Amino acid sequence: MNKIVLASGNKGKLKEFSELMADYGVEILAQSALNVAEVPETGTTFVENAIIKARNAAEVTGHAAIADDSGLEVDFLQGAPGIYSARYAGEGAKDEQNYTKLLNALDGQTQRSARFQCVLVYMRHAKDPTPIICQASWEGTIGFAPQGDNGHGYDPIFIPAEHECPAAELSSDEKNKLSHRGKALVLLIEAMKQQGIFN
Ligand code: IMP
Secondary structure, three states: OEEEEEOOOOHHHHHHHHHHHHOOOEEEEEHHHHOOOOOOOOOOOHHHHHHHHHHHHHHHHOOEEEEEEEEEEEHHHOOOEHHHHHHOOOOOOOHHHHHHHHHHHOOOOOOOEEEEEEEEEEEOOOOOOOOEEEEEEEEEEEOOOOOOOOOOOOHHHEEEOOOOOOHHHOOHHHHHHHOHHHHHHHHHHHHHHHOOOOO
């Protein structure tokens, strides 16, 4: 079986990638199970950070690697919190602290358009000069108060263009069909098929 290491410590992502890739005879390995330490995300773009993470996982394990980097772009804030979404309210901030800071930054604003971005990178090996890079986004607006218990991160305040309710009120199936990560995953699998990575 083809083995690919996932450069993420997130259990939800591990499950999602494992289920999708199993259909193609690929076993997804968690980088934490292979003693890969998390690498500092020193890039200034989603693409750079995803490449940094994939390269690190490939280098340490000797396997091909997949990494993702994602975040929320708010137009009124010139794209912030962007690549800093997870640490918008400070290093180690909780989801609630991050989205509360964002709601405060938009206090009194009517321009509330925003989108989630996701970049997925596949590297055949650590020195791969042409990684596969796929990107997708999910358009919406920022609500005025948190609502809903599903999902994670900014889901309680992100109202997708396709719905009247926040992403935190969608089922995971509904979210996966529309979301930045769900769409980027479809693109990545398509690109990997085209390049003959699955046998
Ligand atoms: P990462 O891709 O796990 O590094 O995610 C970066 C940050 O972006 C997360 O910690 C969340 O704050 C935010 N984020 C990314 N995707 C989503 C999503 O689907 N819903 C809510 N927040 C998200």
